[in-house]
Amino acid sequence: MHAFDVLGDPVRRRILELLADGEQSSGAVTTVIRAEFGISQPAVSQHLKVLRDNGFATVRPSGARRLYAVDDTALRQADEWLGRFRRFWTPHLAAMATEVARGRRIRRLTATDDIRSIDD
Template identity: 55%
Template structure:
């Protein structure tokens, strides 16, 4: 699954944001997501599974709890894609800005 497909869901994006702040227990993540999105614990577990299966997150057992952490590999994929888009659009927007300024000077 493409990284942006995974992050296309607002719940999964929020989970990634939370994990970017540091490792969290699944119960803590569930509490935050339930409060913000009003979804059930099984629904949060499904989103965490998608993040794990797609390589965005890792989990480890700590007694009876599961601790989740962010995996940087897939985040780097998103960063690379965004950098390509910024380069592509940045050059074109700079050219548009130059053309608009040139045309503005012609009308004065």
């Protein structure tokens, strides 16, 4: 399975988001995913298996629990593949950052001017 096939599923993306915050038990992951997506525990287990089998997650036993964590192997491979396309969005993101900073500066200056007019 290609990395983007794995990441194309919103449930698996959400599971990775949860794991990015730190190691999680399968029960904790299931609780969140069931609440957000309304799927069964066996379905969540299948998504965890896909993530594990494709290099996105690791699992370790801890007593009766199974603890999952992000494995960056497949994420690094996807990032490497995307590297050749970054030139298409990097300049646009830099331009957007400049505009955001400009907008903040204008709001800050406007707020300062408003305070001065109140004081006058």
